[in-house]
Amino acid sequence: MEFQTTLTTTPVAEQQLAEILAAPGFGTHFTDHMVTVEWTPERGWYDARVTPYGPLTLDPATAVLHYAQETFEGMKAYRHEDDSIWLFRPEENAARMVRSSHRLALPVLEVPDFLAAVEALVAVDHRWVPDGAGEKSLYLRPFMFASEKFLGVRPSQHVTFMVIASPAGSYFAGGLKPVTLWLTTEYTRAGRGGMGAAKTGGNYASSLVAQQEATSHGCDQVVFLDAAEGRYVEELGGMNMYFVHADGSIVTPATGTILEGITRSAIIELAGKLGHEVTERRIDVDEWRDGVTSGEITEVFACGTAAVVTPVGSLKWDGGATPEVAEAGPVTTRIRQALVDIQYGRAEDTFGWMHRVV
Known part of the structure; x- marks a missing residue:
């Protein structure tokens, strides 16, 4: 062309x-x-x-x-x-x-x-x-x-x-700070066979009312659960999610009804190179809540093009909340810095991700 x-x-x-x-x-x-x-x-x-x-x-x-x-x-x-x-x-x-x-x-x-x-x-x-x-x-x-x-x-x-x-500009103009998430049980983002894996405006339009719900509860972003059972974590309005466990392993929701993020797949490769075992599977929201409370889940973060990697400070829902996290954890920080350094040419691109234009 x-x-x-x-x-x-x-x-x-x-x-x-x-x-x-x-x-x-x-x-x-x-x-x-x-x-x-x-x-x-x-x-x-x-x-x-x-x-x-x-x-x-x-x-x-x-x-x-x-x-x-x-x-x-x-x-x-x-x-x-x-x-x-x-x-x-x-x-x-x-x-x-x-x-x-x-x-x-x-x-x-x-x-x-x-x-x-x-x-x-x-x-x-x-x-x-x-x-x-x-x-x-x-x-x-x-x-x-x-x-x-x-x-x-x-x-x-x-x-x-x-x-x-x-x-x-930077997504975090005032420095990297954990965000608070609202768990919606009223709205879902996509069902099996729907448009969840497509990057189309309708998916984002459907998330706006849920985002308003999150904002009304003092939260920064909204979390969606699966449409079939209302149990399994899918993604935020515009970001994919990761859960870091105490043994250093990382879990991220499986694809099928979520957007296959470009940053998401890069983090899977990058985290593996940094020594973390990464698993893609279904994650019950109770596993998230109980894991953070018990210490089994030590860090939660989200990712996307705009923010790159965003630490999660707390999950709130009608009637409860997980313990508050005041700052980004070491795994989140390390992965984010490693990815940003590649993007801006401060670290060697051993993955072949960068494409020169000028």
């Missing part, structure tokens, strides 16, 4: 950009350009282009607005000390979008074309990638949606794939 590039005539001024990159926040500012590729059954993918960033014009009958046929990815570009720019496991993001597309009845964008699209935007907007101080990065959002003007319930015959980018 080759991209035609039209550069903006009004790029953000250098001084303004410097101010943005000094304190970028998350998802607030967007780069000068965006990538767009279109698809129809007759033409396949066509008109791949890099253009100035700007609003979209959509017909009120655009299919995605009515039937939510869309997928997306989240990934980051990192600037290393030698000024080179790298992506973290972009092939895995591309492969996951393929799986998500199958589940949402969308056309498949092959892995090389996905990578070419992301690289095209990073190459054009490389000045927007912040330095690595304070774990800053350029967040990349590839997404695909049903763009046909049609109100019938069927797969869209016109699909648009895009990539936009936004500089991001």
Whole structure:
């Protein structure tokens, strides 16, 4: 896939950009350009282009607005000390979008074309990638949606794939602090055969009311249990989970109804290299509660692209809570630091995860 590039005539001024990159926040500012590729059954993918960033014009009958046929990815570009720019496991993001597309009845964008699209935007907007101080990065959002003007319930015959980018600061602006989780028993995220393993907006929309419930109880995030029995830990609204046991072994919920996180799978490999036995299996919520109380479970953490690794301080539910943990444990801290050091080029990438763009 080759991209035609039209550069903006009004790029953000250098001084303004410097101010943005000094304190970028998350998802607030967007780069000068965006990538767009279109698809129809007759033409396949066509008109791949890099253009100035700007609003979209959509017909009120655009299919995605009515039937939510869309997928997306989240990934980051990192600037290393030698000024080179790298992506973290972009092939895995591309492969996951393929799986998500199958589940949402969308056309498949092959892995090389996905990578070419992301690289095209990073190459054009490389000045927007912040330095690595304070774990800053350029967040990349590839997404695909049903763009046909049609109100019938069927797969869209016109699909648009895009990539936009936004500089991001550290998830923990005030330092690494454990989060408090709320256990919802009212809502579930996905059932067997559902869309839990697809990265699609509907999964996140369905988590919002549960997140409101968590916030109303003074918690930072919500934990979902399985839909079939309401017993087994699945994941947070946007992060996978890990449980560290007293013998150093680590357990993480098995896939099937949860999102197969890119960071999740990296931690399985990394933790194994650091000497921890990692098991993927079902985890009863009572095992979590009893294990933390007895000391059998010594640390709990969550992971995702935005936060990388997040320590869990306490689990709360209607009528109780686990003992509070005031700071990140040694295993959580070691795994997080090892992963971040690879991403920012401070440690050797023995896994072959990093992909150079510039």
